[in-house]
Amino acid sequence: MLIDAHVHLQEPVLLDRLSEVMGTCRQEGVRLMLCNGTKPSDWADVAAISSRFPEVLPCFAVHPWYVAEAGELWEVELRDFLSRYPSAVGECGIDRWIEPRDEALQERIFRRHLQIAAELERxxxxxxxxxxxxxxxxxxxxxxxxxxxxxxxxGGSLELIEPLRKMNAYFSFAGSIFESKREKLREAAKAVPLDRLLVETDAPALTPPEERRRYQVVTPEGEVQNHPGNLPLVYHGLAELLGMEASDLEQQVEANARGFLGDLFDARR
Ligand SMILES: [Zn+2]
Structure with missing residues (x-):
C-alpha cells in the first residue's frame, strides 16, 4: 500500500485534470493521500476532493506563505472544517525564504495551529x-x-532529528532529494529512524529529476510540475538509498502512517 504523506491535489494544475491524475495514481498503487490545504480559500476544494475520492484524507491549515491573506476568521473556519471531516491539520509552519514575509504573523498563526491540533488531538x-x-x-x-x-x-540537520523524534515527529521526503546537489537531504533520510519515515510527492511542487519522473503536468504557462503518480519512484529511490527491498519499505511506511495518523488511518478506507 503506497501512501503519499503530503500532496496538494487542489492546486489548479492538478485539479483541472483530477479524474485523469487520480486514475493514474490508482493504477500506480497509491492507496492513501494526505491532501494539504494552504489557505481558507482552498479548504472547500480539499474537502470536495476527499468526498469524491475515498483515498484522500483532507488536511486544513494556513501555509506560512499565505498568512497575510488568511483573514480575520480563519480560525473559526478552520475549526469548522476540522469538525466536519475526519481530517488532520496541515500544512502550517514557518518560512524564512519567502519574500516579503511577516515573521511575527507567521509565528502567531503557526502556534495557533499547534494549539488547535493539540486540543483536538489531530x-x-x-x-x-x-x-x-x-x-x-x-x-x-x-x-x-x-x-x-x-x-x-x-531539510533540517542530522542533530535535530532526535529532539524532534522525542516530540513525536515523523519525517517525510519527496523525489526532489534525488537531485545530485541534494546530498544533505539524502544524508538526513538515512539518519531518520526507520519507524519515523514517511514518503511524499508534494505534487505539484518538488518535481523530481527527469530520471526519477514517470509523469508530469504542465501549467498553462508551460511550466513543468510534479505529478503524484511519481510516488512509486520515490519509494524505489528511497529503498535503494537505504539498502532495503522496496516491499519492506512499503510495509514499514504503512506501519508508520498508522502510527502518525492514529484513528484517521482507517477513516478513509
Ligand atoms: Zn506542501
Whole structure:
C-alpha cells in the first residue's frame, strides 16, 4: 500500500485534470493521500476532493506563505472544517525564504495551529524552510504539542532529528532529494529512524529529476510540475538509498502512517 504523506491535489494544475491524475495514481498503487490545504480559500476544494475520492484524507491549515491573506476568521473556519471531516491539520509552519514575509504573523498563526491540533488531538503537518532554530524555539516553548507531527520535506540537520523524534515527529521526503546537489537531504533520510519515515510527492511542487519522473503536468504557462503518480519512484529511490527491498519499505511506511495518523488511518478506507 503506497501512501503519499503530503500532496496538494487542489492546486489548479492538478485539479483541472483530477479524474485523469487520480486514475493514474490508482493504477500506480497509491492507496492513501494526505491532501494539504494552504489557505481558507482552498479548504472547500480539499474537502470536495476527499468526498469524491475515498483515498484522500483532507488536511486544513494556513501555509506560512499565505498568512497575510488568511483573514480575520480563519480560525473559526478552520475549526469548522476540522469538525466536519475526519481530517488532520496541515500544512502550517514557518518560512524564512519567502519574500516579503511577516515573521511575527507567521509565528502567531503557526502556534495557533499547534494549539488547535493539540486540543483536538489531530496530527499536524509542518512546513519549515530556513528556520530550524526558530522552529525548535517554538516547539519547545509550547505547553502541549499535537499527538504527532510530520515535518514534511525534511531539510533540517542530522542533530535535530532526535529532539524532534522525542516530540513525536515523523519525517517525510519527496523525489526532489534525488537531485545530485541534494546530498544533505539524502544524508538526513538515512539518519531518520526507520519507524519515523514517511514518503511524499508534494505534487505539484518538488518535481523530481527527469530520471526519477514517470509523469508530469504542465501549467498553462508551460511550466513543468510534479505529478503524484511519481510516488512509486520515490519509494524505489528511497529503498535503494537505504539498502532495503522496496516491499519492506512499503510495509514499514504503512506501519508508520498508522502510527502518525492514529484513528484517521482507517477513516478513509
Ligand atoms: Zn506542501
Amino acid at each position: 496530527p499536524c503537518m509542518v512546513h519549515c524552510l530556513r528556520g530550524w532554530g526558530w522552529l525548535m524555539d517554538i516547539l519547545t516553548s509550547e505547553e502541549k504539542l499535537p499527538p504527532a507531527m510530520l515535518i514534511h520535506s525534511y
